[in-house]
Amino acid sequence: MLPPHEVATDETIFRPDGFIKFPRSDGDPDYGPPNTVVPAKTDVEVNYYHVFGREEKRHDQWRTAFGEHLATYFKLDPLSRSKAKWKLYDFPEHYYFTEQRKGPALEPRTDPYLFGSQGHRFRSTKEAVEHFVWLLCDPDLNKANCRCKYCHKGPRTSTGGDATPKKTAGTKRKGEPMSASSAAGKVGRPRKSQNGDGTEPVQSQTSITIRGLDMKRLVPGLTIASVPQREQELMHELKRGEKERFRVGEMVWCRLEQPVVDPTDSSRQIAQWPAVIVDPGVEFTIQLGYDPEDKKDVKTSIEAVSAPSQRAESPPSLGGSSSSVQQSMVYQVAFFGTMETVRAPESALTPYLAGLIPHELINSDLGAREDHPWLFDENEFPHLNLSRQPDLPEPNFTKAIVAFGFAAEAVAVLRNLYSLTDAYSASDEPEQVLRDLGAAPTDEKKPADMRYYQGIYFGLERLWVGDVVRLRLSKSDIRKLQEQLNATLVADKLPGAPDPSALILDPDASYVLQLAAIYSDPRAPKMVRVAGEIFQIMPQAKYNALQADMQASIKRLEADDSLDAAARLEEAKQLEARLPKPSILTGKPGFPAMPPLPPGFVMISLSERLQTRIPRETTLSIGHVAGRIYPSLGMHSDGPRVAEQIQQTPADKRLAADEDTQIDLRARLSVAGLLSGCVKAMRGSSVHTWTRTASFRGALVIARTKLGKVILGEFDASDVEDSVSVSPSKTPSKKGKAAAAAAAELAAAATETPVQADTAAAGAEATNGAATQSQQTPVTTVETSPQDVAAATGGVAGDAPPSSEDEPPLLPGWVPRQSKTMGGWYFVHTQTKQTQWERPAA
Structure with missing residues (x-):
């Protein structure tokens, strides 16, 4: 067997261009997939193996995954000398990467398998990575040296010190609550970092981790001068029911004062238009009342004073002490895809993801090229008069429907894009500040630090550190999060203390994150991650039911004569600890107060349920973020509606993971943060x-x-x-x-x-x-x-x-x-x- 460091320095294996080539193979050309014949299209049931070609996406994904595993095993940098990610050039000779397709012809079950090594097939990259390490390190191909689960037939090393059988992890007595160790699974056993320098390893794009707070990382807005735009758009407190304000550069739906109607079919109407927020402002409305000293002077007029950028001077009280001044938000918006701007009240604007394109517009007449000359000149945009200026002609429906489609399609593309803004550094050293901001090269001898940002244009929305955002978590993501939480409980348990009860997460619940950090790793510049505290949103009725079940369990425990008073008291405390406590929605230093939920809903902090000695935060990929949370769209009566809509979740896992619903209720509940964030999510990680x-x-x-x-x-x-x-x-x-x-x-x-x-x-x-x-x-x-x-x-x-x-x-x-x-x-x-x-x- 060759030592790992010798293999790692062999440039015929780990090539400078980032490809990994196998110098040898144990592949058997006679041991391949059993059936590769594609069935006829008339077959109702299928059962065959599709062999992926090197040019197919799945083939590339597995080769990339193997490259990451092997680079980690041989302690190489994530990027090669040419700054490319490690990837297999191809699988070993006579290895076949396949996918078994079995079941109904229209929706077959698909399972990946890697054939080649005689006598078995690998079901995942993790199963095969030990076998691939053996192929790279053993010139003699002695299978006794292979440590994969199929080749290694010897007994596993025991850590117990004697031959006494140990209780299998995950087993429990009937009626016994699951322990944190069992729920943690493989994550429950803490492992050392793969990086010898002790720095945080580069996380994969789908990873969810729980980590201790870095006390050296300063809070943006507290000890670091926050950008004025963040202060203006974020640092304010909202009352329950008050609409969340829109921000510069965000996309919204703007309701038109008069819809554009198809003259041939009145059911076809363009009632709202995609718009960009250009400038927010405040409108002051003075309602004049009666002057107590002059009863004859009756004032019934209404005077409006606008202040788009700065607060205007207080107008004189023309109507005496009984007059009142009301403030409301107004926005200067640009109709997307046109040359028009308009001043719109807040009531006319809706978050873009909460709106839908009308079904009736499908069969509209698009006209001919002569009707839309602007479309074929990259510097021209349509003039439609959507704001109905009196000196301009009324908008033409045929021209408007094409311009509307132009704007809607551009928004669909914009939904896939993101850009980071307002980088900052917590260091006092000028050289380190320049390195943190990416303005100076990183010292090769010193590991690169994470680069932190205060804001991000994420799809159609503007996010800041301190915002509460919806999360798009699949059921497998929630299981990973649950394992991480329970692994943290196990790691923080005091020596000799009993194993704590497991935290069980609701797979159908809505989860939100208060952004504490937005950062990227210089070693993987396209990988953007977010960190913060995760909360679960739960209907009050469901929380009351959990509380009632807990009280009933305590009463049954008190009636149990088989336990003494001390034991009953201890178990009662454990039962109460398992009940989540609603969080107090107050802001942290440098952060705004959280937006209040509608009546009938509570918010539960997952971090507080840990009760750990060291403050913890959760880190996720930016792809797990769905968008901003708009609780003002929720209602008191939405509790039963949420439970009803959960039952309407698509059965197809792939559709459920990114459901862009066309149902008004599902869209509203999702954007309000009350329904799972997989519905109506951004695709800004693209x-x-x-x-x-x-x-x-x-x-x-x-x-x-x-x-x-x-x-x-x-x-x-x-x-x-x-x-x-x-x-x-x-x-x-x-x-x-x-x-x-x-x-x-x-x-x-x-x-x-x-x-x-x-x-x-x-x-x-x-x-x-x-x-x-x-x-x-x-x-x-x-x-x-x-x-x-x-x-x-x-x-x-x-x-x-x-x-x-x-x-x-x-x-x-x-x-x-x-x-x-x-x-x-x-x-x-x-x-x-x-x-x-x-x-x-x-």
């Missing part, structure tokens, strides 16, 4: 841009290109596939997305082509509110790929051919197209460009 300006321009360029193809009828099959593959199990009409509305979910269009957006494009910045960013960049490249943007998943609704003798002919104007990526057939209307999976027959 593509990083340097500025908000670059995000706006890149989104507009993509939208202009795609919509121009629709108007000209030059779109190809791949373009139409993007619109129909958003949810293949549902028709575009059910999703409320069509070419007429520019399909708000065409974010997958960003996966087609890299876009270079010239930031000097005339008029674009002022048009779309991008003037809020003072930083200018001459040329910005927004690269979006299938690995970055979250593509839609699911099976095709049908694999039948477009026509047969038993089926009626297609309706006039409809043509069949075959999906290049998924193999099924869909149908396109040549005039309206509408697409659907069902056969449009008479």
Whole structure:
């Protein structure tokens, strides 16, 4: 066996370009997948193995995962000499990476398997990594030296010191509450960091960890001078029911004073428009009353005083002491994709994720190219008069529907982008400050520190440190979080103390995070993480039921004569400790007070349930963040509605993990923070841009290109596939997305082509509110790929051919197209460009 350090320095294995090549293999060409024949499309049930090619995404993902595992094992830097992540060049010779597809033909179960080594198959990268280490280190290929679970047949090393059988972890007596050690699983056993220098290891993008607070990390806004924009937008207290304020650069829905109506069908109306927040302000309304000294002077008028940027001087009390002054928020907004700006009251604005594109707009007439000359000039934008200026003509519906689709599609792309802002350093040393801000190279001898930021433009919203955000956690993520919490309980247990009771998390609950840090690792610059305290939002009725069950258990315990008084008291304390306590919604130093929940809901801190000696915080990937929380959208009567909507969660795990619902109630409950954050979430972990300006321009360029193809009828099959593959199990009409509305979910269009957006494009910045960013960049490249943007998943609704003798002919104007990526057939209307999976027959 070769020593690990010798293998790690062998550049024929760990090549400078980041690829790892196997010098030898034990692969047997006769030991491969048993059945690789693809069944006929008419088969109802399937059972075969698909062999992945090197060019397929899943093949690349496994090779990347193996590269990370092997680099960690051989104690190499995460990046190679060429600054590329480690990755297998290919699997060992005569190894086959496959996926077993078994079950219903439309939605088969898929399980990955790696064939090659004679006598067994590997089910995961973790199972195979020890075998791959053996292939790299043993020139003789003596299987007695392999430590993988299949080759190593010897007894496992015992840590008990004698032959006495130990109680299996996870087993418990009937009626005994689960212990923290059992619930912690494999995470319960603390392990040393893989990094010899003691620094925090680079976390994977899906990892969820619990860590002790770094007391050296200063709180932004407390001892570090916070940026004025954060102070203005965040540091204020909201009363229950008061609307959360919108922020500069955010996308919202703006209700039009008068809807734009289709003259041929009054049910088609554009009642609201995507808008960018340009400048918030306060409007003062003075209601004049009666002057007690002059009863005859009756004042009934209303005078409004506006202050968009600064507080105006107090107006004189014209109506005596009985007059009243009311304040309300107003916003200067730009209608996205147009040249228009308008001053809108707060009541006319809605968070974008809480709104929906009307279903009735699907079959609207898009007109011809001559109706939309601005669409084919990158420096032009439409003039529609949405604000109904009296000296301008009324908006034309045909022109407005295309402009609306242009804006909606650009927003769909923008939803995938993020940009970090306002970096800061907690160091007092000027050189270290420059290194923390990325303005100076990092000392190679000293490990690079994390880079912290006070804010982030995340998808359609603006987030600051101190914000409370919704989390998009799948059931597997919640299990990981539960394991981490219980592992922390075990690690913090005093010697000789009994094993604490396990913390069991509700997989259907809504979880939110108060952002305490936004940071990136210089060793993995595209990996952005967030940290803070996690809270669970629970209906009051559910909490009362838990409290009642606990009280009943205590009464049963008091009636148990088999225990003495001391034992009963001790167990009663343990039962009370298991009941979560509602948190007091007060702000921490440097943080604002949390937004109050609607009546009927309580918030429970998971960190407080730990009761650890060292303060803890949870770290997650930025991809776990769903967006801001808007509790003012909630109602007192939403408790039963939440329970009802949980039952409506899609059965398909992939759909449930990122459900972009078209149901008003589900959207509102989600954005309010009362329903699981997997509903109506940002997809901001996809593509990083340097500025908000670059995000706006890149989104507009993509939208202009795609919509121009629709108007000209030059779109190809791949373009139409993007619109129909958003949810293949549902028709575009059910999703409320069509070419007429520019399909708000065409974010997958960003996966087609890299876009270079010239930031000097005339008029674009002022048009779309991008003037809020003072930083200018001459040329910005927004690269979006299938690995970055979250593509839609699911099976095709049908694999039948477009026509047969038993089926009626297609309706006039409809043509069949075959999906290049998924193999099924869909149908396109040549005039309206509408697409659907069902056969449009008479």
